[in-house]
Amino acid sequence: DTEVTQTPKHLVMGMTNKKSLKCEQHMGHRAMYWYKQKAKKPPELMFVYSYEKLSINESVPSRFSPECPNSSLLNLHLHALQPEDSALYLCASSRGPGTANEKLFFGSGTQLSVL
Amino acid sequence: KQEVTQIPAALSVPEGENLVLNCSFTDSAIYNLQWFRQDPGKGLTSLLLIQSSQREQTSGRLNASLDKSSGRSTLYIAASQPGDSATYLCAGTGFQKLVFGTGTRLLVSP
Numbered sequence: 001d002t003e004v005t006q007t008p009k010h011l012v013m014g015m016t017n018k019k020s021l022k023c024e025q026h027m028g029h030r031a032m033y034w035y036k037q038k039a040k041k042p043p044e045l046m047f048v049y050s051y052e053k054l055s056i057n058e059s060v061p062s063r064f065s066p067e068c069p070n071s072s073l074l075n076l077h078l079h080a081l082q083p084e085d086s087a088l089y090l091c092a093s094s095r096g097p098g099t100a101n102e103k104l105f106f107g108s109g110t111q112l113s114v115l
Numbered sequence: 116k117q118e119v120t121q122i123p124a125a126l127s128v129p130e131g132e133n134l135v136l137n138c139s140f141t142d143s144a145i146y147n148l149q150w151f152r153q154d155p156g157k158g159l160t161s162l163l164l165i166q167s168s169q170r171e172q173t174s175g176r177l178n179a180s181l182d183k184s185s186g187r188s189t190l191y192i193a194a195s196q197p198g199d200s201a202t203y204l205c206a207g208t209g210f211q212k213l214v215f216g217t218g219t220r221l222l223v224s225p
Contacts, residue, residue, distance in 0.1 A: 006158075042204060042215035043159070056212065090158055104149070104213065108158040 006091050006107035014115050015081060021110045023074040023091030032074040033104070034066060035090040043090055049074060050096075081114045088112070117142040119207055119216035127222045132195050136219045138188040138205035145207040148181050148188045153202045153218075162203075163190070195223045 004025045013019050023032065030051050035043035048056035049068040057066075063085075065077040074091055088109045094102040118141045128134055138148070147166045151159040163172045165181040165188065172179050178191040188205055202220045206213040 004158075040218075042218055043213075044215075045212055048212070088156065092159075103161055103164050104159075105161065106151075106159040109156075111156060 004107035029093035
């Protein structure tokens with residue numbers, strides 16, 4: 001299994017809603033990532049989890065709250081989002097952080113629209 | 116801060132042409148360089164990873180090269196096909212972090 005699975009594929013939410021994005025991998029990878037991608041722009045790193053601990057937070061607003069319940073799962077909790085947060089949210093995993101030559105595996109993303 | 120630029124931003128070619136996509140980065144202290152493919156509204160698929168000690172990698176019709184001293188990488192696609200139409204992104208890897216380029220949108224016409 002070389003897949004990273006993200007759910008849901010599409011999400012529409014109001015600015016007062018609370019929702020969660022989910023990501024799962026069964027490749028035994030110990031690093032997991034959240035990226036945000038606006039239309040026609042490259043992905044931008046949001047968070048990195050290394051061995052289930054948050055290792056990088058790229059100054060992301062607190063309305064985005066990541067969680068790594070175990071080594072296979074990664075969640076992104078959303079609360080009080082703004083319309084400008086509408087984007088494609090991508091999850092990725094790699095074998096382990098700090099190893100210079102590792103390959104990243106990406107999920108197909110969640111297309112989020114905030115109304 | 117690492118910055119990655121890709122030229123051209125868009126490219127349209129007829130089927131069968133060989134083509135070259137370019138990637139430039141500002142910080143030569145990268146661990147490796149990856150090339151990805153992204154279809155519209157979809158996630159990224161890793162195509163090739165060039166380790167910092169390597170100069171090139173090949174996979175099928177794809178060949179990627181890396182010249183750290185000049186801060187450049189190229190992706191060569193041989194005998195292009197309509198199925199190659201997608202956005203191609205390069206990314207330089209530092210510790211845990213990929214810095215993506217701006218992408219090249221490729222359209223291969225039958």
